[in-house]
Amino acid sequence: MSRQFATAILSNGVRLASTPALGSAQTLSLAVRAGSVHETVANRGASHLLSMFGFQSTENRSPVNIIRESELQGVALRRFRDRDLLIWSADFLPSQLDYAAGLLADVAHNTRFEDYEVRDLTVAAGKQTAECLANPSAFAMDLLHNMAFRSGYGNSLFADQAALSAQPLTAVKDFFKQRMTSDNVSLIGYGIDIVDLEFALTNTFKALPTGAEDATAKAAAKYFGGESYIPNLHIEENVMAIAFEGVPLNDARASASIVLEKLLSTNSPVKYGASGIAPYTGKLVATEPASSLIPFSLSYAATGLNGVLLKAPSAAIGGLATDVVTHLKSLTGTVDAAKLTAAKNAAKMELLTTAESRTGATHHAAQHLLLGSATTLASIDAVSAADIQKLVTGMLKSKPTVAFVGDISAAPQINLN
Template sequence: MLSRQSLGRGAQRVIKRQCCVQLGRRGLATPASGSFQYQTGEANGVKFASRDLPGPTATLALVSKTGTRFEPAPGLTEALEKFAFTATERRSTLRIVRESELLGGEISANHSRENLVLGAKFLRDDLPYYVELLAEVAYRTKYENYILNEEVIPTIQKAHKKFLANVSELAINSAHGVAFHRGLGVPLYPASSTPTSKYITLENVQNFANSAFSKPNFAIVANGADQSELSKWVGEFFSDIPASGKAIESQQQKYYGGEERIAHGSGSAMVIAFSGSSSPTGGFYKPEIQVLASILGGKSSIKWSSGFSVLGKQSASSPGLSVDTKSLIYSDAGLLATTLQGPAEYIAKAAVDVVSTLKSIAGGDLNTELFKKAKAHAKFQELEFGQNVKSGLELTGSGLIQGGKAYQIDETAKAIDAVTESQVKTAAKQLLESKASVSSVGDLHQLPFAEELGLTV
């Protein structure tokens, strides 16, 4: 067991506080506002936001604008993710693990197309320790060659193999590639043929880390933490980070559209996508796209039912076929994407249904009852998505970095409430008039071309 002397300042402070309360009361939340509104602020040049939800636990995240969209070379975002919570100048990897175990917390790291997220879940009273830990990971991680070669690169290679075996993930990444080319088109996990060893060098990782954790490029977001407390500890522990770092620049993401077909022997999948909506914190948010996604649908949210969505009912008679339509949102762009996975012959039939449904809506054939159900479902999904701690943290962090705006779920709900049938019909018409992004993976003999579906690519 670690001695008190081996713990960092934050951990010592936490343990000292714990000694002053009864064991049975440890970690119980003090009265909190319970508001789902994020409060924002800035301490020592670091943007932060908190949502003081009632409860004994808290969640903290450092959101950095260093997803695959912004990486200067393939694999660097993954490498940075894998280096997270390894040895720092003050703590060994083992010590970080043992300290978090003693406090009963959880630590994690993941990346998306736009962000790298370092997260922690813990008892509410342990906020100082985890703010200090994230600050230490951000600017005191020791980037060693042996860690890169023995731990980071082998882990990345395993992730690549897993990715290549998943036909639906391959199709989604392919659709992003033909839709956006570079930027959002960069895959979350490069293919095994990508010469990542050429790019994932210690020098490149260190340079990318310096950029990732400079003050203009990250934000701190918390759920279950008092705003004044978060401000205090962010101001104290992130004071050593240089303020002179350069903001990662990115051009407005351009949509292209196109088609790609990939032969695969482990199943079939197809993605039919169109230019969609940005996130609510972006400048191109279109709530009608979310409603349209619910109308198309595919997956049922109610047991023993195929659901109300058009594609859900049409695919009910195709055993083994999975259909799912989502509005994939990013800071300045998005995709309305329908993913089909299962037997190739059923995918071919369902792909025709996707296009014919859109044409029907664009032509003015939209049942009012269906619209009301889809609108209610879209609102629920958006509220649930925002209430979800993990999603809310990343959306808010990204919003703070990109434009200084936190994600507020009540504003998004109001926007969906205001959507009309006319807006949905117009959106469907505009999608069909623009270029589609179609990706097919699997049995290419049976999977249709975009032109055969009547789509322009």
């Protein structure tokens, strides 16, 4: 991890972590292994809907009461979700720790799941999904996961309203009950002394039940690969996501995966002057201003994806994709020492700056406590050229995954030979 966290464990096994804040405001977060990877065909969309049930009716509070009391106390409520985790957070003044702890405990123990709420939240979730998937890049990345893993990590982050409407409320309740166990939960404080945090939470979270060993993510991590081409002639540029099987968060190669992302990056630290275009894409991107290349390294609890997201007009998309694959192949043989150093420094800088934010620090801590993430500044520093070569060689042995949205007549084929 990039920041030093103090940790503790409650008597029932709930894990705690806390880190100093840069200011006086504090944050308490409830993180749960309840992301979309844990959904099945029987409860598809439950994770999305469950995230929205946070801060709704509980046995002790109505939604109106939560909103009014939080406003009165100056408390800001947030939610976050990805394929592994759901996180509910409260930002508050130092004097409001007991209120925040009680509220999050109410979410964990006493959420009511009222019928009228599920109807309203289903509509709201459907609107969220429509808005997100209207973005071609978001749609391509979601489709990419589906093609790569089919189910599990291939489950969509975005539940459509029709699927949610077809699910009985009991499916969401059962999902909540299965996931809200002491071994799946961690509580993370930002700007809260670990002793104060443990004191505030010992009684409020002691009733969480224990659960069976969580093997859901591992069972859902099988990589398949594949291709999907979706015609859309109404967007200005084609979107193409290309990925290969990556590594999980607790894998020793996870740091090399992050450094590889920076080796593929075209971003420049210079605001004016330098083009910031990597040599292998310079000609295409420079001559096509609408083109862009966004590399990604996505590591989860039990698997990962490494790849690039390309955006380009029809005349440029094929050449850009070919150059990316050519450059990846070259990294199996030679890794420039200066570029490797720059990539490692960029990876460390991103880790540090992300962890300086409340959201970033909380997510890092949750990944460490619940998912086994072991990436640190030291592990990034230790990445060698041989590590990159080995990682890329393994990636290119996997079947590529491609998601293309746009003018499919311009869609290139990925040739690894």
